[in-house]
Amino acid sequence: AQKITQTQPGMFVQEKEAVTLDCTYDTSDPSYGLFWYKQPSSGEMIFLIYQGSYDQQNATEGRYSLNFQKARKSANLVISASQLGDSAMYFCAMRELQGGSEKLVFGKGTKLTVNP
C-alpha cells in the first residue's frame, strides 16, 4: 500500500499567487517525520521543510509552510507568493522506522509550473 500519496501529478499557478501541494501519508508509528523536497529540472534534490509528528506548530521556512493535519494524516506544502523559479517537481517524504532503522519513503511527486 502507498505510504505517501501525492494526488496531483501537475499543478499550475500564476506568479505571485499562493499554491498548495497535497500530501497524505499512512503510518501506525506514533513517531514520524514529514519532509518536502524540491527537484528542479537540473535534477538535484533540495530540502525545503520538515515537520515532526510531535511538533505542536506547523513548520514554516520563508515562503514555505506545512499545513499539518495529523488526524487527517495530511501534510500539505503551501508556497506563498510563487516565483518563476519555483517551477519544479516537489516530493513529499515520510521518515519511518523499519527493521530498527529509520528511512525515508517518497511519494511520486507533483510537477509545479509557475506561469508569468
Place this chain on the structure above:
Amino acid sequence: NAGVTQTPKFRILKIGQSMTLQCTQDMNHNYMYWYRQDPGMGLKLIYYSVGAGITDKGEVPNGYNVSRSTTEDFPLRLELAAPSQTSVYFCASSPAEGGVLNEQFFGPGTRLTVL
C-alpha cells in the same frame, strides 16, 4: 565543505557490464543511502548504512551491492547491468543524531543508461 559528491555524473553501460558508483560525504554523517529515481517517479531506497561496516537492504536491492569501509565513502556496485537499471541514482547522508533522522543531504545524482 563539499557535502555529498557523486561520480560519475553520467554513464552508459552495455548489458552485462559492471560498474561502481562512487559517493563521498565530508560531513561526518553516520547514515548514508542510495536511491534510484525512474522517470516520472519518486525515489526508491536501494541500500543504506547506519555506520562504517554496517549495511542493509532497502526497497529495491536486487542487482546491487554496497560496502561501507569508512564513514565518508559508500560505493554502489552494479555487477551485471540490465536495461531495468537505467535510472538516476542519488546518494544521500544524514547525521541521524540520537537515532532521530532529520534532513537528508543529497548528492547531485548519476544518470545511468544501460543499452
